[in-house]
Amino acid sequence: xxMDVRRAAELARIELTADEAERFGGQLxxxxxxxxxxxxxxVSGVDAMAHANAVYDVTRPDESRPGFGLEKALRNxxxxxxxxxxxxxxxx
Amino acid sequence: MELHQLxxxxxxxxxxxGAASPREAVESVLTAISNGDGTIGAYLSHGAEAALAAAENxxxxxxxxxxxxxxxxxxxxxxxxxxxxxxxLENFNSPYDATVIAKLKAAGAIPLGKTNMDEFAMxxxxxxxxxxxxxxxxxTSRIPGGSSGxxxxxxxxxxxxxxxxxxxxxxxxxxxxxxxxxxLKPTYGRVSRFGLVAFASSLDQIGPMTxxxxxxxxxxxxxxxxxxxxxxxxxxxxxxxxxxxNQGVRGLRVGLPKEYFIDGIEPGVKAAVEAAVKELxxxxxxxxxxxxxxxxxxxxxxxxxxxxxxxxxxxxxxxVRYGHRSAIQPESIVEHYKNTRAEGFGEEVKRRVILxxxxxxxxxxxxxxxxxxxxxxxxxxxxxxxxxxxxxIASPVxxxxxxxxxxxxxxxxxxxxEDIFTIAANLAGICGISVPCGFSDCKGSRLPVGLQLLGxxxxxxxxxxAAHAYQQTTxxxxxxxxx
Numbered sequence: 001x002x003m004d005v006r007r008a009a010e011l012a013r014i015e016l017t018a019d020e021a022e023r024f025g026g027q028l029x030x031x032x033x034x035x036x037x038x039x040x041x042x043v044s045g046v047d048a049m050a051h052a053n054a055v056y057d058v059t060r061p062d063e064s065r066p067g068f069g070l071e072k073a074l075r076n077x078x079x080x081x082x083x084x085x086x087x088x089x090x091x092x
Numbered sequence: 093m094e095l096h097q098l099x100x101x102x103x104x105x106x107x108x109x110g111a112a113s114p115r116e117a118v119e120s121v122l123t124a125i126s127n128g129d130g131t132i133g134a135y136l137s138h139g140a141e142a143a144l145a146a147a148e149n150x151x152x153x154x155x156x157x158x159x160x161x162x163x164x165x166x167x168x169x170x171x172x173x174x175x176x177x178x179x180x181l182e183n184f185n186s187p188y189d190a191t192v193i194a195k196l197k198a199a200g201a202i203p204l205g206k207t208n209m210d211e212f213a214m215x216x217x218x219x220x221x222x223x224x225x226x227x228x229x230x231x232t233s234r235i236p237g238g239s240s241g242x243x244x245x246x247x248x249x250x251x252x253x254x255x256x257x258x259x260x261x262x263x264x265x266x267x268x269x270x271x272x273x274x275x276l277k278p279t280y281g282r283v284s285r286f287g288l289v290a291f292a293s294s295l296d297q298i299g300p301m302t303x304x305x306x307x308x309x310x311x312x313x314x315x316x317x318x319x320x321x322x323x324x325x326x327x328x329x330x331x332x333x334x335x336x337x338n339q340g341v342r343g344l345r346v347g348l349p350k351e352y353f354i355d356g357i358e359p360g361v362k363a364a365v366e367a368a369v370k371e372l373x374x375x376x377x378x379x380x381x382x383x384x385x386x387x388x389x390x391x392x393x394x395x396x397x398x399x400x401x402x403x404x405x406x407x408x409x410x411x412v413r414y415g416h417r418s419a420i421q422p423e424s425i426v427e428h429y430k431n432t433r434a435e436g437f438g439e440e441v442k443r444r445v446i447l448x449x450x451x452x453x454x455x456x457x458x459x460x461x462x463x464x465x466x467x468x469x470x471x472x473x474x475x476x477x478x479x480x481x482x483x484x485i486a487s488p489v490x491x492x493x494x495x496x497x498x499x500x501x502x503x504x505x506x507x508x509x510e511d512i513f514t515i516a517a518n519l520a521g522i523c524g525i526s527v528p529c530g531f532s533d534c535k536g537s538r539l540p541v542g543l544q545l546l547g548x549x550x551x552x553x554x555x556x557x558a559a560h561a562y563q564q565t566t567x568x569x570x571x572x573x574x575x
Contacts (some may be wrong), residue, residue, distance in 0.1 A: 008391040020439075027504055037389065049465050052520060088425050
């Protein structure tokens with residue numbers, strides 16, 4: 001099974017070097033080939049399972065509670081100024 | 093014996109008789125680390141100051157009062173770094189405690205040190221750490237297993253009293269097996285994941301890595317239970333794990349899955365596991381053959397589901413709110429993401445995020461992801477059916493002992509197959525424990541072998557009491573690498 005590594009990397013927002021693209025292509029191709037063994041199973045009529053346990057909404061009373069505050073929220077920001085995150089321009 | 097060599101139970105006895113203090117224990121562990129961790133490389137950071145301060149005020153009347161515990165570096169401890177062994181989070185300082193850490197602290201325990209791991213828990217050898225190399229204490233040319241390799245090596249080499257790890261496909265049990273300590277993966281939802289950096293959210297569980305089954309019960313007793321901050325955490329009562337330990341195995345039905353005792357298991361592993369099953373039988377357990385017919389599909393299923401979930405979870409690493417950010421001036425936001433993530437993630441993380449993105453992408457979703465979710469149902473049904481006839485299932489943890497560092501560097505698939513016996517438990521959501529059960533002589537090295545005991549959902553008491561009974565008549569868990 002051939003896989004378009006560059007397209008998947010683009011969707012995953014990861015820049016690949018030419019060397020990585022080639023190496024990953026070979027390795028992931030081998031892994032997909034192994035994964036193809038699932039096609040030998042008949043899964044018609046089998047329910048898909050996303051979680052081991054039943055997942056349901058858990059709610060708590062809608063009351064305010066203490067949050068992080070400025071220091072903790074910004075503690076790990078790679079770029080910040082005047083108590084705000086600096087982001088890359090999104091809108092022209 | 094020095095204090096760092098003791099189990100939790102032994103250390104609590106010393107505290108209660110006044111023979112030792114938490115400060116002395118913390119100092120003993122720190123000294124052992126400074127003497128021994130140069131060759132092992134179990135730790136990424138020590139948090140010595142915070143541990144010593146906590147030791148001063150430790151209340152030894154609490155269940156884990158004054159017990160230092162090493163923490164896998166994927167779990168947040170407030171004020172300390174949580175790196176996930178990634179360059180992306182190399183300088184990340186945790187603004188809060190994970191629920192397990194808050195519970196440990198409330199029970200008197202002292203977090204001491206953050207342990208090495210495969211980057212973002214992706215790996216089975218700890219070789220994927222971007223921040224350090226960890227070796228197997230029994231043969232430092234070999235891997236400690238992974239991804240919780242630092243925690244396993246620390247406990248096995250007496251550089252910790254006990255540790256926490258996390259297990260997504262075997263990441264507690266396999267390194268415990270390779271290093272010769274006990275590792276417990278709880279039932280999915282038994283322990284809160286709040287504050288654990290997410291790898292694959294439907295599979296991840298935090299659990300104890302300890303010197304004895306009794307110690308694992310002590311830690312699980314404290315960290316188990318519901319949590320409003322984790323909607324998948326089960327709000328079920330926490331049984332008295334410690335109280336159930338001494339019930340023995342008489343009448344316990346132990347299943348041997350025929351699909352797990354196949355050709356290709358290293359002879360030393362096979363012999364040790366078979367002898368362990370005989371020991372349980374001699375103590376009164378009933379041995380029954382069971383079948384888990386979809387075993388051979390577990391690894392393929394796992395590498396679709398786990399990578400799909402990882403690709404979504406790791407989307408949060410955007411270089412804005414925390415973590416690495418590329419210094420290259422980007423032309424666009426997409427370029428900002430692509431450069432940041434290319435620089436921050438290591439090779440295996442990139443490979444898995446790309447694979448996960450692919451199996452979820454338009455045109456491939458049904459063929460891969462949806463199909464894998466259906467096979468996951470079949471794998472769970474295998475266990476449901478097997479557990480109609482048995483209380484626990486016994487097997488090897490891994491098909492072979494620890495391999496040489498670098499041996500499989502270019503063959504990720506071969507490393508994935510390391511987890512063939514552990515992965516199904518995560519897919520099914522059941523609990524499992526790895527218990528030292530002997531050694532295999534491999535090319536001049538004497539390497540630990542682990543027995544895996546799998547239990548029903550919320551069946552931790554069953555596997556803990558079987559493991560404890562086994563440790564009452566065997567000494568494998570007492571063997572140490574430096575004797």
